[in-house]
Amino acid sequence: MTSRTCRSLLAWLFLWVLASAVLPAQAHKASDAYLQLSRKADRIDLRWDIALRDLDAVLDLDANADQKLSWGEVRYRLDDIKAYALGHLRLQEGQCVPAEVQPPAIESRIDGAYLVLQMRAPCSAATALSIDYRLFQDVDPTHRGLLRAQAESAATPLLRSLDPSAGPVSIAWVGSEDAARPASFLADGIHHILIGYDHILFLVCLLLPAVLKRRDGCWTPVLAWRDAAWPMLGIVTMFTIAHSITLALAGLKIVTISPRIIEPAIAITIILAALDNIRPVLGGRRKLFSFLFGLIHGFGFAGALGELELPTGQFALALLQFNLGVEAGQLAVVSVALAVLLGLRNWRRYPPLVLHGGSMAAVVLATVWLCERVLDVKMLPFS
Structure with missing residues (x-):
């Protein structure tokens, strides 16, 4: 040759x-969702912010195809949205099941509108929590869940970036070196430039x-x-x-x-x-x-x-x-x-x-x- x-x-x-x-x-911007967990005694309070544009991509929420999502269109599909979201999140291998404590709401952010789900999961006290996060795994390999978890007695929150394709992860609430060690966002920076x-x-x-x-x-x-x-x-x-x-x-x-x-x-x-x-x-x-x-x-x-x-x-x-x-x-x-x-x-x-x-x-x-x-x-x- x-x-x-x-x-x-x-x-x-x-x-x-x-x-x-x-x-x-x-x-448009990379796909992110925000998952906040707060541990209080024998329960976990959970707030989950999911971009409406991402939910629309997988559930086709825009019923009239006008490229705009109204509250009526979102409200009509709320049961489907919650079923999809909760079907892609398991806490403690399914032993801690989140249930809604407040009606879903829409919050406007600088990068668009997010659906806010506020839930609570009864969960026995343990030093670690298993999280199996698979939101949008089947439709968007670039998606990441940004986790902020904090125990009631902890001074600072624990941070993680959740990759839906990486499988379950375990976070330590207290009494572990992992709990005190800050999460590394180095891999997320690499991921962000490569996508x-x-x-x-x-x-x-x-x-x-x-x-x-x-x-x-x-x-x-x-x-x-x-x-x-x-x-x-x-x-x-x-x-x-x-x-x-x-x-x-x-x-x-x-x-x-x-x-x-x-x-x-x-x-x-x-x-x-x-x-x-x-x-x-x-x-x-x-x-x-x-x-x-x-x-x-x-x-x-x-x-x-x-x-x-x-x-x-x-x-x-x-x-x-x-x-x-x-x-x-x-x-x-x-x-x-x-x-x-x-x-x-x-x-x-x-x-x-x-x-x-x-x-x-x-x-x-x-x-x-x-x-x-x-x-x-x-x-x-x-x-």
Whole structure:
């Protein structure tokens, strides 16, 4: 097999992997639900906040198909909703059965409306509680349940991120090292960037021209990997600093911006970054715009931790772990993509096919996302 054939296959493989990553992309924020448990003597009080958009996706609550959920539509299906939710949550292997103590309510949050279920489960005193959380396991592999559990005598809450596909987990209420040890949100940060297809697509758009240099109006490959890696490191560093700032500001609720603004803005950053690969529209100031765009993407990473209402010290640690996870996932994406592009840089069809073709594909996909997010409609069957 010739080197030209190898590069062609590598190029098509790269484009196929990229398409596979972005085509199933969700058009909106990652799916989260909030589960709060409070232990009092021989009972557990439970509050469960579930996004209506997620419930609609699995139960088709929008009876008149007008893309809006009314309280009447939700109320009409409350029995189905409660049956579905409780059918995907088991406490202490089914020995602690939650029962409703207050009527369900709808609460508006910055990222949309949530159904609030408030329940109580008689449960014998024990040092540990088994939780089998499987909400949306069958329809959304990206979903996570954010657990906040606190015993009556405990000074600080215990935190966990519940993966519906991971099986039952055991949390310790008191008298255990696990109860005192803060939960790690490092894996959640990695998970968040890896399912953030719009963030990944933005990074790839930044990477595509990194292995080339424009000379006399023509693209030529860089001679050494360092010629691509060091400039790219500067751009990614600016992006990282920026989104770390806004992630912290949003998580601390110092600055809050609705996803209705942020999600379309993220799509616009992808369009601009991709267009700049075809015809310079950013005036050669890619580091500056990487920083400015990173500020927008940081708000896209935020949200979930702020809803947990943690003590300051615990929140700071969780935020640091989450951000480190985001950076680790981002570094993995950049490293793999840059290595592949370096291997393709001498291919004569790289500029027209990979750089221009890939950028145009990114423009098209990001434009569809923009329309979906602005108009709140579904245009792609897989989004």
